[in-house]
Amino acid sequence: MDDTTMIAIASIVTAGVTTGFGTMGPALAEGKAVATALTSLAQQPDASATITRTLFVGLAMIESTAIYCFVVSMILIFANPFWNHFLTLTAAK
């Protein structure tokens, strides 16, 4: 196998693994956050404005870790720097 194929295999596999494993933690965390927020909403409907706002901000914070993983895998697939480097190397040959 030449270098380009190796890089393609590594990038695709890593991209899948990154998004797959990277979204596991945030998914569990978001589920827990929403469940707790619903419990507090049921107990104290008066505080719904504060709870909802805090929930949204917290969800965005949690979700951003998943988004980082997604951005990394998108870069690996569509804007891979190593891939482009070896493409220019083979083009120069």
Place this chain on the structure above:
Amino acid sequence: MRLSPDEIIFWQHGFFKLNGTIVFTWGTMILLAVGAKLITRNLTTEHERSRWQNLLEITVTGMMTQIEEVGLKHSEKFIGFLGTLFLFVATSALLTVIPGYEPPTGSLSTTAALALSVLIAVPMFGISNQGVGGYLKSYLKPTFIMLPFNIISEVSRTLALAVRLFGNMMSGAMIIAILLTITPFLFPILMTLLGLLTGMVQAYIFSILAAVYIAAATSTRKEKPVPISQKLEKPQPNTHHG
């Protein structure tokens, strides 16, 4: 496959490139500025008022209550900055219903610029509120050991703001593009709907996070503890049993 509207190039002359991000950013800006100018040209205080004036009033008062709920008193001081951030991000998310329009917030350059303006605005509001010394002292809270961590958090939250907005907007456009090749007709429409919702939530979160950062930088310790303790000591009316 395009990763961002940076790669659409409308016009090129030597070094100067007119890419999609610039065009759509200026389009959104012109729409917002001209629209606001046209609506505020004939404002009335009577009962009969135009629906556009109602729209603007709801938007502005809604933003002001949100800013005040975060803990920023005198919201009229901050609405110029925070409101602009919200309106720009929200409008660029809403305009994706127009075919051919790509949200400028789907480019890392735009979101990095917005996050950098938050990075600069936080110390500016902090210094104007509690002076240079008072603001710099907030880096030494709770002890001076936390100084490097406070500086790291300043940088990392700017990065997080930029990448969060970029990732959300880019992923929406990307998912729709991928789905168009797999299930072309109905499913992309549903994802566009979901994208509209995500865009509004992201706009809200971006501006509320900026408001929280500014509130943390401008908080003065003299007046804060009193209302909170009063609120806590007040007995909660419990009317929801049975």
